[in-house]
Amino acid sequence: MATRVSNSGRPPKPKGQKHGKQEIRQQKRKREQEDLQSLEGRISDLDPKSTEIKLFSDLPLSHPTTLGLKASHFTTLTDIQAGAIPLALKNNDILGAAKTGSGKTLAFILPVLEKLYRAQWTEFDGLGALIISPTRELAVQIFEVLRKVGRYHAFSAGLVIGGKSLKEEAERLTRMNILVCTPGRMLQHLDQTAGFDADNLQILVLDEADRIMDMGFQRDVDALVEHLPKTRQTLMFSATQSKKVSDLARLSLKDPEYVSVHESAASSTPSNLQQHYIVTPLHEKIDTLYGFIKANLKSKIVVFLSSGKQVRFVYESFRHLQPGIPLLHLHGRQKQLARLEITSRFTSAKYSCLFATDVVARGIDFPAVDWVIQVDCPEDSDTYIHRVGRTARYQSNGRAVLFLDPSEEAGMLQRLEQKKIPIQKVNVKEKKKKSIQNSLQNMCFQNPDLKYLGQKAFISYARAIHLQRDKEIFNLDKLDLDAYAAGMGLPGTPQIKFQKGEDIKRIKNAPRAGMSSDSESDMDVDGLKEKPKKKKKDEVRTKYDKMFERTNQDVFSSHYSKIVDDQDDDDDDDDFLAVKRRLNDDDLDAESRKAPGTVIKALDLGGGEAYVVDSKRREKALKSKKKMLKFRGNASKLVYDEDGNAHEIYELQDEDDFKQEGTAEELRQKFLEGETARVKEADVDDKALAKQKKREKREKRKAAERAELSAMDSGDEAPQLVGGDDQDEDPLALLRSLPIAGEDDESGDEPPRKKAKKWFQQDSDVESDADRKSAKAKKKSKGKGKVFEVQEEPETLEDLEALATGLLDG
Numbered sequence: 169m170a171t172r173v174s175n176s177g178r179p180p181k182p183k184g185q186k187h188g189k190q191e192i193r194q195q196k197r198k199r200e201q202e203d204l205q206s207l208e209g210r211i212s213d214l215d216p217k218s219t220e221i222k223l224f225s226d227l228p229l230s231h232p233t234t235l236g237l238k239a240s241h242f243t244t245l246t247d248i249q250a251g252a253i254p255l256a257l258k259n260n261d262i263l264g265a266a267k268t269g270s271g272k273t274l275a276f277i278l279p280v281l282e283k284l285y286r287a288q289w290t291e292f293d294g295l296g297a298l299i300i301s302p303t304r305e306l307a308v309q310i311f312e313v314l315r316k317v318g319r320y321h322a323f324s325a326g327l328v329i330g331g332k333s334l335k336e337e338a339e340r341l342t343r344m345n346i347l348v349c350t351p352g353r354m355l356q357h358l359d360q361t362a363g364f365d366a367d368n369l370q371i372l373v374l375d376e377a378d379r380i381m382d383m384g385f386q387r388d389v390d391a392l393v394e395h396l397p398k399t400r401q402t403l404m405f406s407a408t409q410s411k412k413v414s415d416l417a418r419l420s421l422k423d424p425e426y427v428s429v430h431e432s433a434a435s436s437t438p439s440n441l442q443q444h445y446i447v448t449p450l451h452e453k454i455d456t457l458y459g460f461i462k463a464n465l466k467s468k469i470v471v472f473l474s475s476g477k478q479v480r481f482v483y484e485s486f487r488h489l490q491p492g493i494p495l496l497h498l499h500g501r502q503k504q505l506a507r508l509e510i511t512s513r514f515t516s517a518k519y520s521c522l523f524a525t526d527v528v529a530r531g532i533d534f535p536a537v538d539w540v541i542q543v544d545c546p547e548d549s550d551t552y553i554h555r556v557g558r559t560a561r562y563q564s565n566g567r568a569v570l571f572l573d574p575s576e577e578a579g580m581l582q583r584l585e586q587k588k589i590p591i592q593k594v595n596v597k598e599k600k601k602k603s604i605q606n607s608l609q610n611m612c613f614q615n616p617d618l619k620y621l622g623q624k625a626f627i628s629y630a631r632a633i634h635l636q637r638d639k640e641i642f643n644l645d646k647l648d649l650d651a652y653a654a655g656m657g658l659p660g661t662p663q664i665k666f667q668k669g670e671d672i673k674r675i676k677n678a679p680r681a682g683m684s685s686d687s688e689s690d691m692d693v694d695g696l697k698e699k700p701k702k703k704k705k706d707e708v709r710t711k712y713d714k715m716f717e718r719t720n721q722d723v724f725s726s727h728y729s730k731i732v733d734d735q736d737d738d739d740d741d742d743d744f745l746a747v748k749r750r751l752n753d754d755d756l757d758a759e760s761r762k763a764p765g766t767v768i769k770a771l772d773l774g775g776g777e778a779y780v781v782d783s784k785r786r787e788k789a790l791k792s793k794k795k796m797l798k799f800r801g802n803a804s805k806l807v808y809d810e811d812g813n814a815h816e817i818y819e820l821q822d823e824d825d826f827k828q829e830g831t832a833e834e835l836r837q838k839f840l841e842g843e844t845a846r847v848k849e850a851d852v853d854d855k856a857l858a859k860q861k862k863r864e865k866r867e868k869r870k871a872a873e874r875a876e877l878s879a880m881d882s883g884d885e886a887p888q889l890v891g892g893d894d895q896d897e898d899p900l901a902l903l904r905s906l907p908i909a910g911e912d913d914e915s916g917d918e919p920p921r922k923k924a925k926k927w928f929q930q931d932s933d934v935e936s937d938a939d940r941k942s943a944k945a946k947k948k949s950k951g952k953g954k955v956f957e958v959q960e961e962p963e964t965l966e967d968l969e970a971l972a973t974g975l976l977d978g
């Protein structure tokens with residue numbers, strides 16, 4: 169018996185085997201249902217307040233989660249996990265507060281996985297969980313933990329933080345069950361992505377909740393919440409969590425459980441963290457920092473500065489000084505890829521010094537950081553807590569040093585004390601002090617770009633101090649700015665001006681105005697950002713303003729682009745000086761000003777043209793045919809020689825060939841003579857031809873007249889005009905009296921008349937009444953056999969007017 173072969177070439181599976189598979193699947197489903205029921209049972213039996221839970225195995229968790237935890241080597245719960253997870257499993261809304269590095273991430277990731285597992289969430293159910301983070305770096309980190317612990321679950325999870333085109337993200341979005349996002353970007357999708365909604369959302373998480381709920385994110389978060397269903401579970405976590413009633417109302421939390429595991433602790437910072445401060449005048453801070461780094465080369469250090477400009481200046485100048493430790497820098501205006509790359513390099517580095525803004529102050533879990541140095545005073549005690557929290561994470565030790573100007577000392581210590589932050593004063597050993605002021609001066613002298621960067625850093629620092637709210641700590645009048653500028657190696661103190669009523673929190677937290685591009689729609693905690701300020705007409709401009717505004721900044725841009733990181737984005741607070749160093753997108757010629765080495769891509773628009781593209785906006789502009797027209801120029805006309813080769817109409821002659829033909833003067837003379845002879849010859853011919861034509865015309869006319877007269881004499885009836893009803897009335901009586909210019913002009917100088925005139929010329933000689941009658945008769949007779957001539961007769965009033973006007977002009 170022949171064996172049946174299926175399409176795939178393999179023998180069909182025996183019926184029994186097929187049934188066997190189905191049976192296995194059914195049994196599996198049955199088992200899952202039983203597991204689920206038992207899980208629900210264990211959760212309902214769980215008393216979160218009384219049960220002592222130490223191990224993850226003590227928790228009623230699903231099998232895939234248990235496996236994920238095991239594979240990630242998590243066995244014992246931290247305090248916040250033990251406090252929050254059982255309550256979250258019982259569907260409570262939670263406000264979680266615990267020290268930095270205490271494991272809050274797992275405290276919300278496990279409830280997310282369990283919630284969807286118990287709801288038997290599938291890809292067809294859409295978005296089930298949303299986790300919001302204030303920064304991209306933190307979102308990426310949360311996503312990594314989710315992937316690690318949730319690896320045995322079948323949910324789909326995605327990261328929505330910008331950096332990719334909205335369209336690209338949108339395509340994948342509709343298939344996601346769990347999303348980790350930044351607020352701005354998520355809102356953009358909920359507003360704009362067709363087919364994507366959060367109507368089914370089961371659980372919402374806010375990490376660094378106090379930051380997300382503060383004024384910088386307020387508008388986006390409120391709008392985002394509008395898209396979410398009210399019946400959902402909400403979890404909020406932070407190391408500096410508050411029970412602000414207004415926040416709870418905004419998120420419509422229902423009887424939330426406040427889990428603050430370290431509330432009664434002696435300090436609000438980790439106990440394994442040693443905290444110190446040094447009083448060092450502002451102008452010596454850079455020296456002190458350099459001395460510190462030189463003394464701790466075998467360490468992993470995070471240095472916080474107040475703005476991206478500060479970060480760049482310190483990073484660039486220290487890089488020139490080569491202290492002997494790998495240096496990195498990170499701030500919110502770098503491109504996303506660069507930021508991720510730097511983050512991962514610092515994560516894996518054993519010894520390194522990272523200069524950063526507050527973009528990494530919250531949540532980032534760099535392993536084994538030895539020191540956190542705060543060169544610029546944090547804006548408040550919460551920021552202090554988050555910054556120092558980058559070290560001494562989980563069970564490891566760490567040390568933190570805060571640099572305070574004498575004017576900042578009293579105010580800041582008071583704030584730290586209020587927050588239960590134990591900090592001790594230390595002094596720098598005299599012999600360890602090191603001044604780099606001379607080196608910086610030399611560098612600024614030799615390198616105008618570093619000087620430029622320094623000036624911008626100086627201004628951004630002064631501005632940040634001016635904008636700070638806590639005037640007990642931040643008082644610009646008490647700072648020696650001249651000494652500070654000198655300490656940075658600047659040749660003079662940049663002049664600064666301030667706007668009244670500026671508010672650091674508002675500016676710092678404000679979403680980037682007008683940033684609709686995909687990669688930049690998210691808000692980042694960074695130095696200073698503000699809407700570009702329009703120059704006022706009567707605004708007083710300092711010499712620095714003028715210097716930065718000048719148009720030939722190429723001398724700066726090329727150097728400047730070289731010294732800053734290639735991938736750095738443009739400045740964030742240029743508006744302060746109304747500096748616009750960015751190339752004008754509409755002016756592709758400005759490409760020549762682009763510094764060599766700048767990371768750019770070339771866009772080929774076909775036809776062999778390649779334009780440089782360094783931004784999405786530019787790329788878009790280049791793809792617009794209309795915009796490109798002005799850069800393509802006019803089409804040039806080519807002529808082809810006998811061999812089929814194309815040539816410009818005017819081609820420059822080879823210089824040697826040109827010289828062989830004689831001197832320029834000789835050539836000119838030759839050309840003139842040739843042209844004169846040609847014109848003379850043409851003149852004679854033209855005149856003869858004109859005369860000949862005139863003669864022919866006259867003879868023709870006379871012949872016609874003779875023919876007409878002989879016709880009249882023979883008494884023939886005048887023919888009817890085609891279309892002419894009233895033969896008594898001469899429609900062109902007015903025109904008959906007009907002189908016909910050039911009628912008998914033998915000279916032939918008169919230009920030929922337009923076609924209609926031909927018709928008049930036939931009546932032109934008629935002056936008297938008798939003549940007029942005879943002319944009428946002539947016209948009639950003419951119309952008899954030559955309809956085409958009559959058709960040239962003006963038919964409407966407009967025709968007549970046009971004709972009369974033409975004749976008068978003539």
Ligand SMILES: Nc1ncnc2c1ncn2[C@@H]1O[C@H](COP(=O)(O)OP(=O)(O)OP(=O)(O)O)[C@@H](O)[C@H]1O
Nearest residue numbers: 244245246268269270271272273274407531533562
């Ligand atoms: N149960 C656990 N057992 C062992 N390690 C843990 C446990 N929970 C968390 N960790 C580790 O502790 C570190 C800090 O965790 P996490 O980043 O969640 O802290 P956090 O409280 O969110 O800190 P921050 O307030 O700075 O955001 C991480 O490296 C994490 O892997």
